[in-house]
Amino acid sequence: MEATKKHLITVVGPTAIGKTAMAIQLAQHFNCEIISCDSRQFFKEMTIGTAVPSAEELAFVPHHFIQNKSIFEKYTVGDFEKEAIEKLDELFLKDDYVILVGGSGLYVDAVLKGFDDFPEVDPAIRISLTEKFEEFGISYLQDELRKLDPIYYDIVDSENPQRLMRALEVSIGSGKPYFSFLHQKKNERRFTSIKIGLEAPRQTIYDRINLRVDIMITEGLLEEARNLYSFKDLNALQTVGYRELFAYLNGEFTLDFAISEIKKNTRRFAKRQLTWFKKDVETSWFEIIEADKVFDYIEKKVNS
Numbered sequence: 001m002e003a004t005k006k007h008l009i010t011v012v013g014p015t016a017i018g019k020t021a022m023a024i025q026l027a028q029h030f031n032c033e034i035i036s037c038d039s040r041q042f043f044k045e046m047t048i049g050t051a052v053p054s055a056e057e058l059a060f061v062p063h064h065f066i067q068n069k070s071i072f073e074k075y076t077v078g079d080f081e082k083e084a085i086e087k088l089d090e091l092f093l094k095d096d097y098v099i100l101v102g103g104s105g106l107y108v109d110a111v112l113k114g115f116d117d118f119p120e121v122d123p124a125i126r127i128s129l130t131e132k133f134e135e136f137g138i139s140y141l142q143d144e145l146r147k148l149d150p151i152y153y154d155i156v157d158s159e160n161p162q163r164l165m166r167a168l169e170v171s172i173g174s175g176k177p178y179f180s181f182l183h184q185k186k187n188e189r190r191f192t193s194i195k196i197g198l199e200a201p202r203q204t205i206y207d208r209i210n211l212r213v214d215i216m217i218t219e220g221l222l223e224e225a226r227n228l229y230s231f232k233d234l235n236a237l238q239t240v241g242y243r244e245l246f247a248y249l250n251g252e253f254t255l256d257f258a259i260s261e262i263k264k265n266t267r268r269f270a271k272r273q274l275t276w277f278k279k280d281v282e283t284s285w286f287e288i289i290e291a292d293k294v295f296d297y298i299e300k301k302v303n304s
Contacts, residue, residue: 006092006191007302011101012108012277013198014270016208018288020053022198023101025291026298027061030097034063035084037102037111039077040239042069045228048221049241051212071228071236081110092191105155105276109182112193118181121173129165144168149177155276159243159265162235194301195283196294199274209266213241217259221245240265 009030011023027034040050044067052066064087069075088111091098100111132140141164146153148171156163167178174181200208225245228237232246241262248258277283286294 005096007097008088008112008189008191008193009097009099009298010108010112010193010195011099011198012103012105012195012273012283014205014273015103015266016051016212016270017198017200017205018208019101019103019198020051020057022196022288022291022294023099024057024060026294027099029295030099030298032095032097032099033091034061034099034101035087035091035111036063036065037080037084037100037104037107039080039102039104039107040236041066041102042075042080043067043071043236044069045071046224046236046242048216048219048224049239051216071231071234077106077110080107081114084111088191098191103273105273112189112195114189118170119174121169125169125173126165129168133161133165138164141165141168145171148172149179152177152179152182155272157269157272159240159268160238162238193282194298195280196298197277197283197285198288199285200288205270206267209270210263213259213263213266216241222248222255225249240269 009026011019011026013019023034038050040046041052042065043050046052047067053063058066065080065084088098100108102108129141138159138161141161142153142158145156145158145164145168149167152167156167158164170178170181199205221241222245225242226249228242229246229249231237232242237243237246244253244258244261244265247253247261248255253261284297286297
């Protein structure tokens, strides 16, 4: 398989920007299939809160890695990298193009560059961090990571205790910032990558996020969260949209406040996504209304 003959068109950007719609347009244009690398959409128990493509959207183009796992399964970025590369090898046997789409930067990088090689860490460190988290709350983890690895702190989901603990255990165990282990020399890939970023004015992004949250609530997100409440401590459910509604179900928030917190935390998440993706100078950015420009850009890249 020649890399120059096989092209992986990657569509990234903040949540609610319209990545799914663009990916479908591209897949139809290039007559190919889509691989999702949204780490929240892997889980079949989470539908409304993860903005899984609709049945109609899924019918337009074959999608892979959508609701293919259970929240009860352990599934890591390393597992995804292995399975995604195997699927790409399979798809490239019949197609010259595949679309990769998603807002999970670490998972995108794993496919494009390979999974980072992290050092082995003493399990006692994770146990100690877990105890500190249970005693002092998430602010303890945030403060420690801000001190030990301010670069990674600026891009990580700082409301996700599992991500914070993972970064801290590596930083503490190795004596080096977690960020220093990212973006090492990776495995060679047997395809050529073309990276497309979607953006819009900040207020447009915020308006799209607010509208999406309102639609999710209308479609039954609270009921979905209620059905998952007994599993709220699972890692897969430590995410925006569910965490705030769990707090409502706990009696900690009013429903209106929980919804406003979902919107606020989703906006923060979108800002972190943009920070992550903007650092890649190989990504070309387009306004969401510039589909024709995206097609022209890709055609020129392929033929150059």
